Amino acid sequence: MTMRKSIAILIALMMVLAALAGCSSNPTTTPDATKAPAADPAEPGTDDPAEPAAVERDPATFSLLYMSAATTTVDPWADTPVGQYLESKTNVKLEIEYLVGSDVRQKASLLIAGNEYPDILHTADASGDFYAAGAFIPLNDYIENSTNIKNCYTNSQIKQMTQDDGNIYWFGAHASENAAYPTAGYYLNMDLLAQADYPEVKTFDQWQQLIIDYVAANPTFNGQSTIGVSEPTEAWRASAVQYGGSRFLVGFQNDGLTVVDPETLEAKIIMDQDFQKEFCKMLNTMWNLGIADPEMFMQTDEQYQAKIGSGRIAGLYDQRSMISVGLDALEANDPSRMLVAFPVVLEGVTTERYRGPRAFAGGSGIGITITCKNPDRAFQFLDDIASEELQTVLRWGVEGTDFSYGEDGSLVKTEEQWANYNNIEYKQQSGIEQMGWFYFWPGLMPFTGSGTIASPSNTPEFVALAYEDYEKEFLTHYNAETFCDWFNPSYDAMYEPGWSIRQRIDTADPRKIAGETALEITLEYVPKLAQCKTEDFDKVWDEFTGKLADLPLREYEELATQMIKDGASLYQN
Amino acid sequence: MSVQSGALAIAKKEHNFWRQLWRQRQLVVLSLPVLMVIVFSYVPLWGWLVAFFDYKPTSGMNVFKNDFAGFKYFIELFNDSYFWRGLKNSLGIGVLKIIFSYVFSLMLAVMINEVRINWFKRTVQTISYLPHFVSWVVAANLVFVTLSPDSGIVNELLLKLGIIDSPISFMGKPNLFWLIVALTEVWKNSGYSAIVYLSAMTSIDPSLYESADIDGAGRISKIFNITLPSIIPTIKILLVLSIGRLLSVGFEQVYVLKSPSTTETATTLEVYIYDFALKYAQYSKGSAMSIFNSLVSIVLIVGCNLLARRMDGEGIM
Numbered sequence: 001m002t003m004r005k006s007i008a009i010l011i012a013l014m015m016v017l018a019a020l021a022g023c024s025s026n027p028t029t030t031p032d033a034t035k036a037p038a039a040d041p042a043e044p045g046t047d048d049p050a051e052p053a054a055v056e057r058d059p060a061t062f063s064l065l066y067m068s069a070a071t072t073t074v075d076p077w078a079d080t081p082v083g084q085y086l087e088s089k090t091n092v093k094l095e096i097e098y099l100v101g102s103d104v105r106q107k108a109s110l111l112i113a114g115n116e117y118p119d120i121l122h123t124a125d126a127s128g129d130f131y132a133a134g135a136f137i138p139l140n141d142y143i144e145n146s147t148n149i150k151n152c153y154t155n156s157q158i159k160q161m162t163q164d165d166g167n168i169y170w171f172g173a174h175a176s177e178n179a180a181y182p183t184a185g186y187y188l189n190m191d192l193l194a195q196a197d198y199p200e201v202k203t204f205d206q207w208q209q210l211i212i213d214y215v216a217a218n219p220t221f222n223g224q225s226t227i228g229v230s231e232p233t234e235a236w237r238a239s240a241v242q243y244g245g246s247r248f249l250v251g252f253q254n255d256g257l258t259v260v261d262p263e264t265l266e267a268k269i270i271m272d273q274d275f276q277k278e279f280c281k282m283l284n285t286m287w288n289l290g291i292a293d294p295e296m297f298m299q300t301d302e303q304y305q306a307k308i309g310s311g312r313i314a315g316l317y318d319q320r321s322m323i324s325v326g327l328d329a330l331e332a333n334d335p336s337r338m339l340v341a342f343p344v345v346l347e348g349v350t351t352e353r354y355r356g357p358r359a360f361a362g363g364s365g366i367g368i369t370i371t372c373k374n375p376d377r378a379f380q381f382l383d384d385i386a387s388e389e390l391q392t393v394l395r396w397g398v399e400g401t402d403f404s405y406g407e408d409g410s411l412v413k414t415e416e417q418w419a420n421y422n423n424i425e426y427k428q429q430s431g432i433e434q435m436g437w438f439y440f441w442p443g444l445m446p447f448t449g450s451g452t453i454a455s456p457s458n459t460p461e462f463v464a465l466a467y468e469d470y471e472k473e474f475l476t477h478y479n480a481e482t483f484c485d486w487f488n489p490s491y492d493a494m495y496e497p498g499w500s501i502r503q504r505i506d507t508a509d510p511r512k513i514a515g516e517t518a519l520e521i522t523l524e525y526v527p528k529l530a531q532c533k534t535e536d537f538d539k540v541w542d543e544f545t546g547k548l549a550d551l552p553l554r555e556y557e558e559l560a561t562q563m564i565k566d567g568a569s570l571y572q573n
Numbered sequence: 574m575s576v577q578s579g580a581l582a583i584a585k586k587e588h589n590f591w592r593q594l595w596r597q598r599q600l601v602v603l604s605l606p607v608l609m610v611i612v613f614s615y616v617p618l619w620g621w622l623v624a625f626f627d628y629k630p631t632s633g634m635n636v637f638k639n640d641f642a643g644f645k646y647f648i649e650l651f652n653d654s655y656f657w658r659g660l661k662n663s664l665g666i667g668v669l670k671i672i673f674s675y676v677f678s679l680m681l682a683v684m685i686n687e688v689r690i691n692w693f694k695r696t697v698q699t700i701s702y703l704p705h706f707v708s709w710v711v712a713a714n715l716v717f718v719t720l721s722p723d724s725g726i727v728n729e730l731l732l733k734l735g736i737i738d739s740p741i742s743f744m745g746k747p748n749l750f751w752l753i754v755a756l757t758e759v760w761k762n763s764g765y766s767a768i769v770y771l772s773a774m775t776s777i778d779p780s781l782y783e784s785a786d787i788d789g790a791g792r793i794s795k796i797f798n799i800t801l802p803s804i805i806p807t808i809k810i811l812l813v814l815s816i817g818r819l820l821s822v823g824f825e826q827v828y829v830l831k832s833p834s835t836t837e838t839a840t841t842l843e844v845y846i847y848d849f850a851l852k853y854a855q856y857s858k859g860s861a862m863s864i865f866n867s868l869v870s871i872v873l874i875v876g877c878n879l880l881a882r883r884m885d886g887e888g889i890m
Contacts, residue, residue: 103852105852105853106851106852109851109852109854112630112854113630113856115630129854132629132630132854133630224723224724225723233832233833238833290739293723294722294723294740294742294745295721295722295723295742295745297745297832297833297834298717298742298744298745298832298833298834298835507853507854508629508854508855512853513853513855516853517849517853520848520849523833523836524833524836524837526833527745527833527834527836528834531745531834
């Protein structure tokens, strides 16, 4: 069914073979690191932070696995000016590997079963697995003695990164925010909006009706049938239909497979809630009208994105970063059918939290693994990367080509450099923003030296420049400056997000297993709920919730609630 | 006996041992495959222990570091309705696959055997066994594209011919899944399996056909009275072997062909082990399932052999 999934299976088979054939042999991913003499561990932080170039570092090679699919074939380290600049400053060769396919937990299980990790590992959704397997070395002492890294995290963030055993194993991810586009929403085609005379889309019913009317009026596009609604259903991308789309309808933020009451901090599993039923009901309505994507429940993520790129889709729910490939293709292909997100809620719901909190997520990030040959040198490398100079290079590019320093020391880009920054291909070729896993400095904060907001995409200059002409033209119909204008702004986080909680719960915990099993059952029943006859819908729903009732999901809720409440005090400062 | 002469005797004995080893060096080399069987088939059985412990990956190879769980995971398994569903799907797909692949590969072999034009025979044979070498990943993509409800060729054809009014989502129908697995298996592997039958047919004594000709037998009668009875031993041995693999219905085939809509009929035991156990690091439960899988296979293979022996007095093992 899917190329990537199967490649993953192939790799699985190869790994099993490798494990059988050579338990003794240890493939050296770090040949240089083993040869190089170890750096003095007692004083890892004695070097001048501002100028890592002034210090001669021993040459070293490290491997890094980033737990997400590659968006380009360009190797951001070896093939780009930014990567080469970083290499010259840190004297480290980085061998970057990406996740093949989209199944993080599966890859994690394979790594753990083989007990052979890359030197630097990104955890993504599998933090709990890696933690249980003891894959990482503790970083507490390193961080305490570091030059740069300790400045990148507040005390409360350090506390949030600390695991139950008192150790820090990975660097958490700072929240980022796209100021030009909302993170998630119920999307509608611009052509649809134009035909409906640019309505303000507020309720779920209205959103559905717009799609139904549009497909009735425009049954085909480019010789193919118009698709009313499509959703991703492959591997973890299925989260959009399992729980992702429905929580926003009643004004909750993204808390993974739970929703959390902002007042009482009580967590509830989404899958058997009434608003999830509403979401499935929408799929069912569209399916029985014959305007849902007939391949919705058997398509790969690539096919889904290709469909988005073709412009056939009238509406969908998703997170913007997940469909960026499809949207880029659509923009190149036919910008008049670009998708625009709306903060849709059920009738009677007064607030929405689509853009979510500005949270810090201690639940996942990168760490140094136990199979790394030279952890001291690896940490020194990460510490060098965390210096302001290299953090600037990571996000802004190479000085001279991509930006220059203004008279007051701030970071400045010329119009052409901004245009380059706005060009995804240029960014991929130059390595700018290709290595988000190294963002130790929070993107929303100004740098201490230059005083400029760390992430260029959060500067006011960028938001004004980010839009193409057709987007500016579109916004005039709504009297809006940005596509975020009709969304509520993001806010300060009051508790650790539920998705981060889910990552932290130990995999062997029966409550976690219950949660994950419930997801598998949901993935089986959403297609049934969508495809059944309208009069059978309630019957199938009861059958589905009956199956979920057999699982200890209420215990999962209690655990999540407890963890959220325990950590809530950390969010006060 | 003095100490010295004793040492000498041992030295001599060792000497003899190496000499003998050298003399039998061909035999030693020939026994290497046995070593491979031990390394790859018996040593991994160590992993079965995992099923009887609360296994955590941190303990690595030392299973005994974990708490002993006894038959906890087996009991858990037998109380698990999804496990029984997986078993049902495995058996269903397995039986269908055996029936379909037997009928079709035998038919193909007989038909190729009856062709008298040599170049045509060879062409058909080559074309029919080529799909065997295509990976299931690629094959599954072909299947999906061909059967797609959204401009797939099968649906287009049926629509044009007026047989159906609206496209059928073949790959999304749970009740078609078993059939699709069996048919794709036929398409992919019957040409290859036919080779075995064809080679068995070439060893049939031509004088049998000649005497049948003299007796005035037609083609059909020759097929049923000479060709098929002559290759029954081959059929039998292949049947017993494939029944032993009944529960291993081909993980990759099912995994690449299944989709969320077909979960109900596509979750075979192997897929269930993978999706519910391995993916969520429940190694003990997964091992328990695979032990169960092996036990069922052994029972089936022994049972089938007994049956074969009962039927005509000779088994194959």
